[in-house]
Amino acid sequence: MQTTHSIPLNCGGGANTTSVPDSRSSPIASAGNSIVANPLAAITHLSQSPSDLHVVGGPSRQSCWLCHNIVPALYSRRTGPHCTTMGSVLAASSPNPPASGGGGTQVGPGLVTVPPGFTMPPVSPAQSSTGQPGTETEPSLPNPGTFEECHRKCKEVFPLQMEGVRLVVNKGLSNHFQVSHTVTLSTIGDSGYRFGATYVGSKQTGPAESFPVMVGDMDNTGSLNAQVIHQLTTHIRSKVAMQTQQHKFVNWQCDAEYRGDDFTAAITLGNPDVLVGSGIIVAHYLQSLSPALALGGELVYHRRPGEEGTVTSLVGRYTGNNYVATLTVGGAGAHASYYHKANDQLQVGVEFEASTRTQETSVSFGYQVDLPKANLQFKGSLDSNWVVGATMEKKLVPLPLSLALGAFLNHRKNKFQCGFGVTIG
Numbered sequence: 116m117q118t119t120h121s122i123p124l125n126c127g128g129g130a131n132t133t134s135v136p137d138s139r140s141s142p143i144a145s146a147g148n149s150i151v152a153n154p155l156a157a158i159t160h161l162s163q164s165p166s167d168l169h170v171v172g173g174p175s176r177q178s179c180w181l182c183h184n185i186v187p188a189l190y191s192r193r194t195g196p197h198c199t200t201m202g203s204v205l206a207a208s209s210p211n212p213p214a215s216g217g218g219g220t221q222v223g224p225g226l227v228t229v230p231p232g233f234t235m236p237p238v239s240p241a242q243s244s245t246g247q248p249g250t251e252t253e254p255s256l257p258n259p260g261t262f263e264e265c266h267r268k269c270k271e272v273f274p275l276q277m278e279g280v281r282l283v284v285n286k287g288l289s290n291h292f293q294v295s296h297t298v299t300l301s302t303i304g305d306s307g308y309r310f311g312a313t314y315v316g317s318k319q320t321g322p323a324e325s326f327p328v329m330v331g332d333m334d335n336t337g338s339l340n341a342q343v344i345h346q347l348t349t350h351i352r353s354k355v356a357m358q359t360q361q362h363k364f365v366n367w368q369c370d371a372e373y374r375g376d377d378f379t380a381a382i383t384l385g386n387p388d389v390l391v392g393s394g395i396i397v398a399h400y401l402q403s404l405s406p407a408l409a410l411g412g413e414l415v416y417h418r419r420p421g422e423e424g425t426v427t428s429l430v431g432r433y434t435g436n437n438y439v440a441t442l443t444v445g446g447a448g449a450h451a452s453y454y455h456k457a458n459d460q461l462q463v464g465v466e467f468e469a470s471t472r473t474q475e476t477s478v479s480f481g482y483q484v485d486l487p488k489a490n491l492q493f494k495g496s497l498d499s500n501w502v503v504g505a506t507m508e509k510k511l512v513p514l515p516l517s518l519a520l521g522a523f524l525n526h527r528k529n530k531f532q533c534g535f536g537v538t539i540g
Contacts, residue, residue, distance in 0.1 A: 256377035259409035262399035265432050265441045269452035269464035273481035274494035274506040277521030277534025278303055285540030291315050295332075295540075303532070309334045320346050337362055350374050377403040393419035407434050413445070447471060460485050501526040515540050 279301035287293045295311040311332035319325045324346075331341035339359045346352050350373055357367040368385035379401045387394035394417075401411030408431070415426040428445025437457075443450040448470040456462050462483045469476040479498040486492070490510040497503050504523035511517065519536035 254406075256403040257406060258374055258377060259379055259401045259403045259411070259432070261372065261379055261381060262401055262411060262413060262430065265401075265411075265430050265443070266450065266452045266466075268439050269441070269454040269466060269481075272454065272462050272464035272483045272494065273466075273479065273496045274504050274521065276504065276523055276532070277506065277519065277536060278532045279306070279534055281519075281534065281536040283536070283538045283540075285538070287540070291317065297332075307335045316345075318346065320349075391420060401430070408432070409434075459487075 279299060281300075282298045284296045285293060286295070291314060293313045295313075297309040297311065298307075299309070300306050309332050311330075314327075314329040315325050316327045317325065318327070327343060327345040329341070329343050331339065333339045337359075338361060339357075341358075342354065342356045344352070344354045352372045352374065354370040354372075355367075356370075358365045366386060368383055370381060370383045372379065372381040379399070381399040383395075383397040383399075385395040385397070396416045398414045399411065401409055403409045410432075411430050413428045413430070417424055426446045428443055428447065430441065430443045432439065432441045438453065438455040440454075441452045448468070450469075451467040452464065453466075454462070454464045462485075464481045466479045466481075467476070468479075477499050479496060481494065481496040484493040490512055492508045493505070494507075495503075495505040502523065502525045504521070506519060506521040508517060508519045517538045519538070520534070521536075522531070522533040524531045
């Protein structure tokens, strides 16, 4: 009959004892004992005790039954590159385990049961065999926008000319409908009243985009300007614009635009007349070659009785972190612009234009200064024709009111004009 003895299990000399088989009976052959059948538990036990007590053959080998019986058996059975030295066994051990419960811990289905007080050593996560670490897929190129937007960033810096007095009252009737009333008093142009209406649909395609959009205004003489913009699909957008002057159609055009992942293609049909055989067709294409560089072209074909012609142009745009450089070259001339954002308050822009029809060139410089704390915005410009202009806009927070002042002086023609505007709503 096999005898058992109560022998300390922890090499640190603690009071915990457990009943284990006598050392005279073969502990390795006793497969029923979970401690002996699980060498990992012995390794974990070794890592949780003082290293000076685990020297096989040392002065304290009799104080621990596990060190006295299991360790020599493990050393006698070690084969392969994973059990070469005792240091490698201790290096592969796990950190101190949490407080043990009353029973054993089931590691997983089909695995061994860890006795109380022992933990499994950590296992490094398996790496996926399908991909290599450190490899990332290249991001797709951004959409370059439309052809008309190539020079827009620079043009927004320049001030708009103002003359006379202008009063605008905006009124929102709902989340989708808004009306406006505009009164203009001028000494150069026509004075009058205009009524405008804007409708924005509920089909939202982006954070600040909803379709369809219908915009129109009519003056006191009956002249009408109207536009309808609609997003037909995820990539296709259409626009219809028309203009009348005293109950007669003057201009109308229809646009179709396709926006791909990294390109934009658009076609415009303006003032088509099948009976007379006249009209204008404009085709645009813009392609992103890199996240910063976009190239494209424009083709304009016009026809009317006794006249027919085609004009082509190429465009290139390079976008940096805080600047945009654009160049357009074609049969009608050249147009170059440079926009630079110095900081959150200052933006500057430079434009160069050359026309082959008028044989004239001009260079313009503009700036925009924003003072958010004061709710002020300044814009100024100076061109090679010695025309100096500036505007200032002030928002009277918390009132829904803004004031605008503008002045332009042409030194060459000795002309001066100024304007004042008030916007409510």
